[in-house]
Each structure stands twice: as structure tokens, then as C-alpha cells.
Amino acid sequence: MPSFSIRIGGKVLPLPPGENSLGRNLDCWLTLDDELASRYHARFVVEQGGCFIEDLGSRNGTFLNEIRLKGKRPLRAGDRIRIGREVVTYLADGDSVESPEDDLKRTLAPGEDTRFPNLMGQLVAKSLRVGKVKDAERYALALNSQLATSDVALSHPAAQSCITCLLQLAERTSNGVWVDRVFRLFADQSWIADAEALNGIREALNRIPRVPGTALRDYEAKLRALEADGQELPPRLIQAIGELADAYGQS
Numbered sequence: 001m002p003s004f005s006i007r008i009g010g011k012v013l014p015l016p017p018g019e020n021s022l023g024r025n026l027d028c029w030l031t032l033d034d035e036l037a038s039r040y041h042a043r044f045v046v047e048q049g050g051c052f053i054e055d056l057g058s059r060n061g062t063f064l065n066e067i068r069l070k071g072k073r074p075l076r077a078g079d080r081i082r083i084g085r086e087v088v089t090y091l092a093d094g095d096s097v098e099s100p101e102d103d104l105k106r107t108l109a110p111g112e113d114t115r116f117p118n119l120m121g122q123l124v125a126k127s128l129r130v131g132k133v134k135d136a137e138r139y140a141l142a143l144n145s146q147l148a149t150s151d152v153a154l155s156h157p158a159a160q161s162c163i164t165c166l167l168q169l170a171e172r173t174s175n176g177v178w179v180d181r182v183f184r185l186f187a188d189q190s191w192i193a194d195a196e197a198l199n200g201i202r203e204a205l206n207r208i209p210r211v212p213g214t215a216l217r218d219y220e221a222k223l224r225a226l227e228a229d230g231q232e233l234p235p236r237l238i239q240a241i242g243e244l245a246d247a248y249g250q251s
Contacts, residue, residue, distance in 0.1 A: 004051045004075075006044070007089040013142050015051060016149045020044040022083060023056075026177045027212070030141065033134040036060050036084030042069070051075045051090065060084060121161040128172055136172075140165040144181055154191040163197065170204040176211035176248065179204055183215035187222045192233060198240060205248055216245040 020029035023041040038058040054072040055062040062069040063082040077092035120143040127136035170178035
């Protein structure tokens with residue numbers, strides 16, 4: 001499938017295959033800090049045949065090249081999408097990304113250049129130190145989106161950087177959405193959580209009453225499936241994840 005990306009606020013984000021929502025809600029693929037944006041405002045749809053933009057019934061509308069969007073429209077390189085005060089530029093397959101900060105096309109394969117995940121981790125930490133939580137969220141989501149479409153080991157620097165970023169945001173915002181994203185990565189990548197990872201998650205959960213989403217239960221189910229297939233797991237890992245799901249997961 002061709003690769004597509006968008007540019008917003010000086011940053012370039014790759015568009016994963018499937019549906020990628022934009023809006024004020026933290027569980028959107030791209031969270032917009034704009035009161036003119038709806039909770040779920042619009043979405044990019046990446047398919048084999050190309051990339052499309054679709055408004056989700058937003059109150060203030062989505063504008064494609066300054067024309068209010070109706071229905072689902074295909075995108076061409078250079079198209080500008082305006083949502084509230086935010087302007088997103090669509091980049092087609094093969095468009096270059098000049099800024100090292102925005103180089104989201106960098107491979108995450110083991111042994112390859114790891115400057116991108118390291119940089120994202122530094123940017124998240126710096127943004128949180130100066131109180132720019134929304135910037136930190138955007139950097140973390142960029143790395144999370146890249147990692148979600150890659151196949152890497154838990155020990156890879158990109159994986160470690162992403163988990164650290166998400167847990168930092170969970171602790172800072174007391175929002176369980178970030179912990180759900182961590183467990184979604186663990187479930188989708190079939191990672192086996194070690195003691196260090198579990199300790200970091202538990203520390204983040206100290207200030208969080210509930211973790212929305214299904215990732216906790218999905219990870220528990222994945223571990224049971226791996227065990228049934230004969231994979232050796234750390235003692236009590238399934239029990240520990242089940243206890244977390246009981247204590248913090250959706251009822």
C-alpha cells in the first residue's frame with residue numbers, strides 16, 4: 001500500500017492504513033486543541049486505492065481547500081484541510097520530509113537509525129517540563145502511530161521510548177487513555193511484559209481511577225493464547241494483568 005502523511009503545525013505525521021479520526025477527544029488518532037473542533041470531527045481513510053477525508057457530522061464543518069466538505073472525498077498532494085483554526089496539509093506517497101524532527105518515515109527495524117524515537121522521547125519530556133501538554137501528546141501520538149504499524153521487539157529503543165512517553169503522559173494528565181494505548185501496543189505486538197514494564201505501568205496507575213477501552217482485557221486474552229500455544233511466560237504474568245483489568249478496566 002502506498003504511504004501517505006500530513007503536515008500540521010510544522011510536524012509531519014504518517015497516516016496508518018484504515019480510519020484515523022481527528023477531534024478534541026484524546027482517543028482520536030490526532031487530538032486537536034481547538035474549541036472549534038468537535039469531539040470527533042473528521043477522519044482520514046487510508047485504503048489501497050488512496051487516501052480520503054470525511055467529515056463526521058461536525059458542528060463547524062471541515063473545509064477542503066476552503067470548500068466545506070460534504071461526504072467522503074479523495075485527497076491529492078498539497079490539499080489543505082481546515083478544522084477550526086487548524087490547517088492540515090496532505091502529502092502524497094513519496095513526498096519528502098526535510099526536518100529531522102518530522103521524519104516519521106524513518107524505519108523502526110532493529111539495527112536501523114533510532115534518532116527519531118529518541119528525539120520524540122526528548123520532545124515529550126521537554127514539552128511536559130514547560131507545561132506544553134498538548135505538544136507532548138502530539139509527539140507521543142506520532143511515535144505511537146508509527147510503532148503501531150511496525151513489527152519490533154519490546155527491547156527496541158523505539159518501543160521503550162514510546163512506552164515511556166505514553167506513561168509520562170498518563171502520570172501527568174491522570175488519564176487512563178494513555179495506559180490503554182500502552183496495553184494496545186503490548187496486545188498487538190504480542191510483547192511479554194517484564195517486571196520493569198509492569199512497575200512503570202503500576203506507577204502511572206496510582207493516579208488513574210479507570211482505564212477506558214478494551215486493551216487490558218485484550219492483552220490478557222493474548223497472553224492466554226500464547227500460553228496455550230506453548231510459549232513460556234513469566235510466573236504470575238497472566239494473573240497480574242487480570243488483576244489490573246479487574247481493578248482498572250471497564251466494568
